Amino acid sequence: MKRKAVRMGIWWRMQPLKRALLDATIMFLRRGGVVRAVRLINMIKEIVQELLTYILSRKVVFVAYLVGKELVRRFREYLGIVNDVKYIIHLGIQWLNTPLIYRGP
Template sequence: MLIPPEEAPALVMEFLERSIKVVSLQLIISVRRRAIRLGVWWRVNPLRRGLLEASIQYLRRGLRFRSPRALEMLREAVIEVLTLVLMRSVRFMAFIIGSRIARALGRVVRAVELIAIGIQWLNTPPEYRTRHALEMQS
């Protein structure tokens, strides 16, 4: 991947923290299946893996979490797994980078154009990239 490895997880996590508000049984199961299929499930922290496995069994019984702290822990575990899964997707990384560049330029564009902008940035050699294109603007 052409984006520096230390920047990629931060970009993906920031996007996921804004996007994921509610953690449901269906979300946990689908995230787990995709992580296993892509081979990143075993890179997840073992405690968070155990939390996700236990929560699947707990929610399948028809029970629900009431503790805000437990829900936050589940949300963080899902975000960690999705970060590992989505970092492998060039299209997703291009979307995130393209949206950052569009936000820095003050433009509103379609998702397809965001992906194109992101792919162009990823294909640009690092010495020719502008530093201000990806500066954090939130």
């Protein structure tokens, strides 16, 4: 994941302390160490989630999924309960392709 972030130029947007913590953790794990501290694991999870958000936010499918999820939440009474990921992505793509004039509030 670090390689992909460096390739995409996202690695340098992160805070230096977060990058250092991730680098130290990677080096520690490569040498055979095991991370057991719960607080450290939670901190690493937060950093990885932030990094994944930066990486995936450039993908259209991810953006369409987020928009579709919001549409399903907003129009739950009309759509009912929707658990199908493909349907959510299709809704998001349809909304993204709709001209601004025709989009509702």
